[in-house]
Amino acid sequence: MLSIKKLKVSIENNLILKGLNLDINQGEVHAIMGPNGSGKSTLASVIAGNENYKVESGSISFYGKNINDFSPDERAMMGIFLAFQYPVEIPGVSTINFIKTALNRIREFNKKKPLDAVNFLKTMKKKMNLVKIDRDLLSRSINEGFSGGEKKRNEIFQMAMLEPKLSILDETDSGLDIDALKIVSNGVNKLRTKDNSTIVVTHYQRLLDYIVPDYVHVLIDGKIVKSGSKNLAIELENKGYDWL
Amino acid sequence: MFKSGSLIFDDKKIKDFINKESNPFLKKSRNNFLKKLGEKKFNIKEEYKYTPLKQSIEKNFNLRFEIEKSISSTTEKKILSHIINDNNVYQIITLDGKIIKKFSNIPSKISFKNFDELDKKEKSLLHNHFGENDDSDDDIFSALNGVLWSKGLFVYIKKNQVIDRPIIVNNFYTSEKNIFSSQLRKFIFMEKNSKLSICEFDYSLISNNFNSNVTEIILEERSELDYFKIQNDSNNSTSFNSTNIKQKKNSISNTFTFSFSGDIIRNNLNISLIDENCYCNMYGIYALNNKSHVDNHTSVDHIQKNSISNEHYKGIMNGHSNGVFNGKIFVRKEAQKTNAFQSNNNIILSDDAKINTKPQLEIWADDVKCSHGCTTGQLDEKAIFYLQSRGINKDKAVSILINAFFDEIIQKINQNIVKDKINEILSTKIESYLNER
Ligand SMILES: Nc1ncnc2c1ncn2[C@@H]1O[C@H](COP(=O)(O)OP(=O)(O)OP(=O)(O)O)[C@@H](O)[C@H]1O
Numbered sequence: 001m002l003s004i005k006k007l008k009v010s011i012e013n014n015l016i017l018k019g020l021n022l023d024i025n026q027g028e029v030h031a032i033m034g035p036n037g038s039g040k041s042t043l044a045s046v047i048a049g050n051e052n053y054k055v056e057s058g059s060i061s062f063y064g065k066n067i068n069d070f071s072p073d074e075r076a077m078m079g080i081f082l083a084f085q086y087p088v089e090i091p092g093v094s095t096i097n098f099i100k101t102a103l104n105r106i107r108e109f110n111k112k113k114p115l116d117a118v119n120f121l122k123t124m125k126k127k128m129n130l131v132k133i134d135r136d137l138l139s140r141s142i143n144e145g146f147s148g149g150e151k152k153r154n155e156i157f158q159m160a161m162l163e164p165k166l167s168i169l170d171e172t173d174s175g176l177d178i179d180a181l182k183i184v185s186n187g188v189n190k191l192r193t194k195d196n197s198t199i200v201v202t203h204y205q206r207l208l209d210y211i212v213p214d215y216v217h218v219l220i221d222g223k224i225v226k227s228g229s230k231n232l233a234i235e236l237e238n239k240g241y242d243w244l
Numbered sequence: 245m246f247k248s249g250s251l252i253f254d255d256k257k258i259k260d261f262i263n264k265e266s267n268p269f270l271k272k273s274r275n276n277f278l279k280k281l282g283e284k285k286f287n288i289k290e291e292y293k294y295t296p297l298k299q300s301i302e303k304n305f306n307l308r309f310e311i312e313k314s315i316s317s318t319t320e321k322k323i324l325s326h327i328i329n330d331n332n333v334y335q336i337i338t339l340d341g342k343i344i345k346k347f348s349n350i351p352s353k354i355s356f357k358n359f360d361e362l363d364k365k366e367k368s369l370l371h372n373h374f375g376e377n378d379d380s381d382d383d384i385f386s387a388l389n390g391v392l393w394s395k396g397l398f399v400y401i402k403k404n405q406v407i408d409r410p411i412i413v414n415n416f417y418t419s420e421k422n423i424f425s426s427q428l429r430k431f432i433f434m435e436k437n438s439k440l441s442i443c444e445f446d447y448s449l450i451s452n453n454f455n456s457n458v459t460e461i462i463l464e465e466r467s468e469l470d471y472f473k474i475q476n477d478s479n480n481s482t483s484f485n486s487t488n489i490k491q492k493k494n495s496i497s498n499t500f501t502f503s504f505s506g507d508i509i510r511n512n513l514n515i516s517l518i519d520e521n522c523y524c525n526m527y528g529i530y531a532l533n534n535k536s537h538v539d540n541h542t543s544v545d546h547i548q549k550n551s552i553s554n555e556h557y558k559g560i561m562n563g564h565s566n567g568v569f570n571g572k573i574f575v576r577k578e579a580q581k582t583n584a585f586q587s588n589n590n591i592i593l594s595d596d597a598k599i600n601t602k603p604q605l606e607i608w609a610d611d612v613k614c615s616h617g618c619t620t621g622q623l624d625e626k627a628i629f630y631l632q633s634r635g636i637n638k639d640k641a642v643s644i645l646i647n648a649f650f651d652e653i654i655q656k657i658n659q660n661i662v663k664d665k666i667n668e669i670l671s672t673k674i675e676s677y678l679n680e681r
Pocket residue numbers: 011012014016034035036037038039040041042043085
């Protein structure tokens with residue numbers, strides 16, 4: 001589904017990703033771990049199409065199509081979703097209206113009819129239940145004044161609404177309390193199908209007890225230096241990154 | 245030749261014009277303004293620091309005055325195209341200040357007339373207050389308007405009267421640069437407990453129109469006025485406006501100034517809270533492109549205690565446009581327990597657009613709550629990416645963010661018809677921004 005080849009990415013003339021390879025098939029969960037500043041969020045942003053980063057060389061393909069030149073919205077419509085490490089606050093834009101606009105854009109792209117108000121609300125209720133998010137929160141401006149945990153929950157709620165093919169969860173666990181972590185992981189697991197895939201970026205093996213990965217990759221200094229099974233995460237938890 | 249500041253006029257033409265005034269009181273008043281114009285040292289350099297007068301008007305005025313024109317059929321057509329078809333509003337059409345009765349629907353409970361139509365009582369009301377409440381001591385164009393105004397509009401609402409529907413006033417202007425026939429003088433008097441909503445749209449029917457508006461408003465106890473001004477003139481007009489409000493005890497004023505286009509626009513808004521427990525809201529939106537230049541100079545003067553002033557102006561500038569915001573707050577010694585808030589936020593969309601913003605606070609009382617803040621920035625790239633990452637394209641994302649930026653102020657518009665109109669103008673504006681990207 002996703003195939004990244006020899007990807008080099010820079011920002012403001014600093015090379016951050018230095019020839020990264022990654023292949024993800026349908027239905028798989030991949031965990032990416034690595035020290036602070038190693039380039040995990042950069043990778044997540046670049047897959048989502050953030051134009052502040054410059055792809056120097058290499059390619060990103062999605063369902064066999066090179067998407068290097070695709071805008072973030074085109075990628076989103078194709079089914080790529082990024083749950084931000086730091087979700088952005090947007091005063092003056094109601095969360096519900098925003099999600100409705102987004103959802104109908106994506107439906108339109110997939111040649112589906114837009115949801116009317118009634119059906120939108122129905123879907124929304126179902127998904128709200130899944131991630132246990134409050135209606136009050138959604139009637140406010142996007143993330144404005146949300147607590148750290150509320151922002152993360154809102155990301156997963158949006159993911160539930162938009163039903164992406166590839167979800168990238170960038171440190172969705174940080175800032176969540178234990179209960180919220182379970183709820184959010186449970187939500188993510190329920191949304192899993194044999195067709196969609198997930199990338200989880202995390203520092204903590206604990207999350208991987210709930211969202212069990214098929215593969216774990218270690219990203220250091222812009223490259224994936226080791227890949228393995230779930231056990232690799234346990235090893236990292238015990239030994240840190242120095243031995244790699 | 246007659247000189248004032250750096251402006252030069254033909255003496256004789258002015259005198260001839262004044263001599264044509266048939267109302268002896270107003271003739272005297274015009275002469276008083278002329279005296280002021282000659283004697284005062286207007287500080288044009290400071291007051292018009294960021295507004296390039298040279299471009300907008302010639303310094304050597306070739307004064308010409310035109311007699312009222314009859315309305316041609318093309319003019320009539322243009323006028324009719326702007327009329328709002330809605331039974332929930334009153335509507336008044338003026339052409340260079342003259343009320344066009346056949347297109348106007350004036351509420352019967354108030355008097356809304358030209359100065360030359362006033363009855364005896366109305367005349368004495370006008371004569372008692374005319375010229376006492378404007379900013380002609382400080383602003384040369386207000387003084388100039390005092391001498392040369394071509395038409396007067398008089399609005400008077402009696403005590404306890406409430407006009408439930410907004411009054412839309414469409415002002416059409418026809419005069420060219422040096423012709424002084426779009427110089428309006430307005431007088432609004434609201435008696436105790438009265439309530440009124442006025443919404444003015446300015447349109448010029450000719451390119452390079454030069455108009456000025458000096459408005460004096462008196463709000464008696466517990467009266468409440470909503471006053472909207474919408475400047476969306478595609479015809480490169482130059483417009484000087486001075487709105488002066490004097491508020492008595494427990495009165496409320498809500499002013500909204502919307503500027504969308506025009507060549508040079510200057511808006512002075514001066515509010516004097518002369519009594520206790522007054523409340524004024526001053527809101528403004530400017531959304532500019534091309535070479536539009538909009539200069540908002542506001543002042544609020546807290547003279548007595550326990551009053552509240554709340555000011556919020558927001559602007560977006562694109563192309564080579566230019567914005568100026570200057571907000572003065574005075575809190576006099578007697579004005580304890582004053583609450584005064586001011587904020588001005590700006591977004592610059594292009595490299596060549598500019599904003600000059602300056603708050604000015606002078607506080608002599610000690611027990612006051614006063615705050616001010618101004619910000620200037622660009623659209624939030626992170627927010628654009630966030631919206632895009634959910635499938636919303638860049639243009640839509642930009643338009644969502646611009647709407648969100650103005651939303652705070654649009655929400656304050658308490659007349660739906662005005663709100664709809666502003667949203668409509670704004671969406672056209674945003675489209676033009678997107679086309680220019
Ligand atoms: N705008 C920028 N200008 C310069 N350097 C940047 C910029 N954005 C990111 N970087 C650098 O890129 C590197 C990778 O950052 P990134 O956010 O991808 O790390 P990360 O692996 O997600 O770290 P963390 O675990 O702390 O979230 C860091 O060294 C960071 O300082």
